[in-house]
Amino acid sequence: MTATDRPQSEPDRLRFNEERIRLLHKSRPQNRAVQVSGGLFVCMALFSLWHLDLQWGRLFADPSEPGLFRFLNQDIRPHVTRQPDWTWADLGTWLLTLLRDYGLRATWGTLLLATAAMGLAGFGGLLLAPLAARTLTVPDPYMGLQNGRRSLLSSAVRSLCLAMRALPEYVLGFLLLALLSGSTWPAVLALALHNAGILGRLFGDSLEDVPVTPMRGLAAGGARPSGLLLFGGAPQAFSRWLAYIFYRFETCVREATVLGMLGVISIGYYAKEMRSRQFYDELFVLVLLGALLVLLADALSGWLRSRLRQG
């Protein structure tokens, strides 16, 4: 397009430009996948909201009828404060008794559950990672001769990881409940399997992403894949592994607060019991304890990760 074949008169020029803009607009780069997905998601959300047939009545029900107001006003109020002449000392005694009877044990159990599961998951992740790293499982790893070659083993292990994390922890635990009759194993194993699937993939990814120069040096020196892993990959990926473990630990604690419902002495276990006994005030205290524990784990993991980043 040169200046000479541009129309000179004003109306002509406008029409000419309009046509060019139209053509440019027609051929503009577009991301169809994103557009279609976005549209589809909005339609699905609207359909779901309609089809779920939501009843909001109880949410705004009169305090005299069962509903949110009555729940907040009466049900979750500590029962000692429902007497007309209650004192703060009564409330304190009630809270302390609750904590002593099962509150502390529940919190401690939740923490144990999360930690044990995390230990197992970390171990599982370490086992899965080298197999999931596509750069390690090809012949002649890291020498860069077979870029883009697929490793059947890694694909299989990655699929296994996907399958492990696809099932919700709670479903896994529920299925294991009958198979591992009545112990704490179902909850621990469910949490560990799910997280091992996630960690295996994340660890594997970080093994693939480590700088290759030192690896090439080792490989050129004739190191076997195991040597590459132990002296090249693992030391370089190690702090990222730790960061992932801390990051998963915080989600693990959150998940552990409910997995106890499958029969491990923990917050979920007592929450379920208080619900069936309709002791909603005590249920509420348990929920708060759980929230506190999760926030603490959150802070701890955040602090550890920031320490790790600093080196």
Added chain:
Amino acid sequence: MDPVFIVEDLGLSLGGTEILKGLSFTVNPGERIAFLGPSGAGKTSLLRVLAGNHQPSSGHVHTLGICLSELKPAGIRRVRSQMGFVHQDLALVPNLRVLQNVLAGRLGRLKALAALRSLLWPNKEQTHRVFELLEELGIGDKLYERTLSLSGGEQQRVALARALYQDPRALLADEPVSAVDPARSRDLIRLMSKVAEDRKLPLLVSLHNPELAREFFPRLVGLRQGSIVFDLPKEQVTDDHLEALYRIPSKASFPADQRA
């Protein structure tokens, strides 16, 4: 015609450090000025004060006949919206289209809702204006491209188009060519001078490269450690002047009467 900028004894301190001290000069309509000087001389800060982004700590800046330090926030925003500013890092939104990035130039003139509407559903007139601007700068066919996908030189033209789309009363550019190769930076400075001349806009550019400045700018201002070292027509700027500007700091200070 009234001067566009009158700067009187301008001083600026940011976070306790004195960045500009005792600057005085006048910019007339249509004047093209290059600010020269080593890094840290205060070129960027000076441009930012002129654009209304920093309040002077002392002295006065009159922009278009209005004293900046007497303005309320709304007034300052009006002044800002009349200053076309090309940033050193361009400050474009990478994943918006070129059209939207240029349209953003007028957002300062509009109320919040109208601004958003003009960005999401620009009307025909706005699109035409942006297109013609881009045509003038030689990148008309990039109208609907994502800014991210353009080359460095093209992105600079987008930034320039955004500044021009503001319908500015002055064009300011902070090291616009610091990131491109010499041939391209010459093209860009030539383009900038041309569009400023066509529109009779004052053009104030901070530059590292004295050769470029001498080629395209009739008036050169040398800054060093926050003060003006020389302010001369380009014919009178000698190599000695430039050498003094970039020399390693020594005890000798520059006599004030060297200013024009």
Added chain:
Amino acid sequence: MTQPPKATPRFKRRYALVLLAALGLLAAYGLNLHWKGLLPRGEGFVLWKRFFSAALSPAFNYESTSVPAGTPPFLLVVFRSVLRTLEFAVASMGLALVGGLILGVLSSHSFWDSALGQGRQGTKLRNRLRIFFRTIAALLRSVHELLWAILFLAAIGQTTSAGLLALTLPFTGILAKLFSEMLDEAANEPSAALEGLGCHPGVALLVGRLPIAWPDMAAYGFYRFECALRSSAVLGFFGFQTMGYHLELSYNSLHYREVWTLLYALLFTVWGLERWSGILRRSAVR
């Protein structure tokens, strides 16, 4: 991480692994875990065999022969439960995305530093407001979906709105936290430039900052969608008609082939989502 391995080993990190392993072992000891608990014993072994052999022949019809007349066919029930699971997940994610975006903006530095950015007064108030919204987000996400579910069940009974709220609230908190971090990490210059040319600070945030953070936010939102699907399935264990409901029913009646049909359906749904997000990722890279 980017440096080559050092000649001197970093003892601190090496010990970190040992410490973590020790903690895990201690916790296992505290829970009375013994590896023997993992092995099937006696009749447990028969159960294992039954359960896992059922994996090879998932049910296409009810296993029980005495199904009352008028019961919908099993596969239809499975389909409906998948649909209901998706409905809860999509509806709650839709609401949580909107809520998370609003709460995320309100708890971000970039909003409070710019929105009322003129003048120095009110810095303290702005900081307090930001912390207030951050705390709300933290509280929302620190309570697990299922605990929210129990609370809402107790408060408003077995209604779909209880399930929807139980999923929406924690996801809103999680998204708000991540969104605010992503907004704050987005490049500063474009929005500063927009404010520099006299733009309204709110518009500068929407135009100059949000688009930059957008791809990350969408990607994370999609990942959360997968999590929502899992949580929605589990809601079924609390009386909602999602997949968990039918899983529990079939499992407790020892109809393992039905269980496997449901499990495969769940895995297939998760896999479908994974494919969808894969397509999106690839299209974004192009």
